[in-house]
Structure formats: C-alpha cells, structure tokens
Amino acid sequence: MDKGKFYSGLAIMLGLIVLGLMIPKAVREFRSFDRTVNVKGLCEREVEADKVIWPVVYKVMDNDLGNIYSVTDRNNAAIVEFLKSGGLQDSEITVSVPSISDKYANEYGNNDRTYRYIATNIVTVCTDKVDDVLALMSRQSELLRKGIVTAGNDWENPVEFRYESLNDIKPEMIEEATKNAREAAQKFATDSGSSLGKIKTASQGTFTISDRDSNTPYIKKVRVVTSVTYYLKN
Numbered sequence: 554m555d556k557g558k559f560y561s562g563l564a565i566m567l568g569l570i571v572l573g574l575m576i577p578k579a580v581r582e583f584r585s586f587d588r589t590v591n592v593k594g595l596c597e598r599e600v601e602a603d604k605v606i607w608p609v610v611y612k613v614m615d616n617d618l619g620n621i622y623s624v625t626d627r628n629n630a631a632i633v634e635f636l637k638s639g640g641l642q643d644s645e646i647t648v649s650v651p652s653i654s655d656k657y658a659n660e661y662g663n664n665d666r667t668y669r670y671i672a673t674n675i676v677t678v679c680t681d682k683v684d685d686v687l688a689l690m691s692r693q694s695e696l697l698r699k700g701i702v703t704a705g706n707d708w709e710n711p712v713e714f715r716y717e718s719l720n721d722i723k724p725e726m727i728e729e730a731t732k733n734a735r736e737a738a739q740k741f742a743t744d745s746g747s748s749l750g751k752i753k754t755a756s757q758g759t760f761t762i763s764d765r766d767s768n769t770p771y772i773k774k775v776r777v778v779t780s781v782t783y784y785l786k787n
Contacts, residue, residue, distance in 0.1 A: 588785040589753055590741050594734025595778050596726045602714035602771045605686045607678040609636075610704040614668035618653070621672045625651050628701050632676045635696060639689040645680040675710060683714065683771055714771040716762050722775065727757060730779040738783045750784030 609632055613624045629648050636646055651672040678686060693703055704710075735749075742749040758778040765772040 588747070589782050590738050590785055591780065591782045592734045592737040592741065593778050593780050594730040594732065594737065595776070596730035596733065598722065598726065598775045599765060600716055600718075600722070600773050600775055602683050602716050602773055604681050604715040604717050605678070605683045605771070606713040606715070607686055607690070608707070608710035608712070609676040609678070610707045610710050611674055611701055612704075613651075613672040613674065614670065616669045618670060621651070621653070621670050625672055625674055628699075629674065629676060631699050631701060632696065635692075636676070636678060636689060639692070640682060640685040641678060641680060641689075645678060645682070647677045647679070649675045649677065687771065712770070714764075714773070716773045716775065719760060719762065719775065723760065726760075726775065726777050727779065730757075730777055731755075731781065734779055734781040735783075738781065742783075742785055745785070747785040747787060750786045753782040753784055755779065755781045 611628065611632075613621055613628065615621045615624070633643075633646055633648065637643075651674045654671045654673070656666055656669050656671070680686065693705075696703060739749050756779065758780065760775065760777045762773050762775050764770045765774045
C-alpha cells in the first residue's frame, strides 16, 4: 500500500471527524443568536422649572384716547415698580405697546358702546427667578388696590414655566433607564432558564417634559424610555 495515500486518507478522515464534532456546536451557537428579548427601561424625574415667562395682562377702557394712554402709562409704571419690589430687574421686564380696539370701527361688535376704546396692555416678565415670580403672583392684590385688574388666566397669554437644564440630567437619566432595561431583561432570562447575552440593538427614546399636574405647572416631570434588545444564551 502506498504510505502517502494512506496518510492522506487518514488525515482526511480525522478532519471529517473533527468537523463532525464541531458542526453541532456551531449550529447551537448560531441558533442562540436567534433568541433575543426586547425590553424597555423607564426613567422619570420631578424637577422644578428654572425659567418663567409671565405676561401681566390688563385692560383700560375709555372714550378718550388721551385718557387711555395716560392711564396706561401710570399703570405700567405701577406694575414695573411692583415687579421690582419683588427682586426683578429692568432687564427681566418688557413693557409692550398697547393694542387699541375701537368699538365704533368694529362692524360686527356687540351693541355695548359704553366705552369706545379698549386698550390691552401686557408687561412681560422673563426670568430664571421662579420663586420670586411665584411670590409676586401671590401679591397681585396689591395691584388691585391701585385699580389695576390683571387677567388671571388669559388663554391668549398664558404663564409659561420651563425647564431648560435638561442636558445636565440627560446622562444620568439615560444610564438609569438602561439599567432598568437590563434588570427587566435579566429577570426574563432567569425566568426562561436562559442567561443574558450581549446587546443586539439599543435605541434611546425622546425626552419629554410635562407639568406634573395642572395645579403646580412650575413642577415638571421629565421622562425618557430606552429600548434594548439582548441576545439570550442557553
């Protein structure tokens, strides 16, 4: 017998045996990559607003435009003084030009012509001194004593409380949401008799900021959800 052919045949046979032993393992490993679990991790935090835009709205009615502007100037000065007494600066206060409505020029207006002119005036506060503004809001009766009736809930010019420091808490919230997702995946793996593998895919949801409730719009709820898909192993 040719020894060369014998050894060649033996090598091929041994190779086939080794390959046969490896194929089942490779198939099992390949199939394990088909087993995944998708979980979501939630993170929520309550934060206080760090900026407020407060339009102080009031109206002046009269039949004489001169009187309208005189009263408006006097009231605006009183409002600015009131706001500054609460710790606000001139740079945080904007006095807008009054919007004048002439009832006689309004063809579709109602029949109440007691006063011809109505001036809508807005003094706007824009500041990060949220606590100072809240304190001033509770003192609005002081303006009422001076004959200035402000619109408490003017739907056209609502008070806006904002949270603008989101970037400061983003990393921690993403980390917490991802941790919560992994804990959920780990529990699923344990309950199913598997072990948790590597991450297959991961996506970060959009951060949302909303009022905690309608009574305290200066307290915000920040929310983010992450979605993670893990491989499962036997």
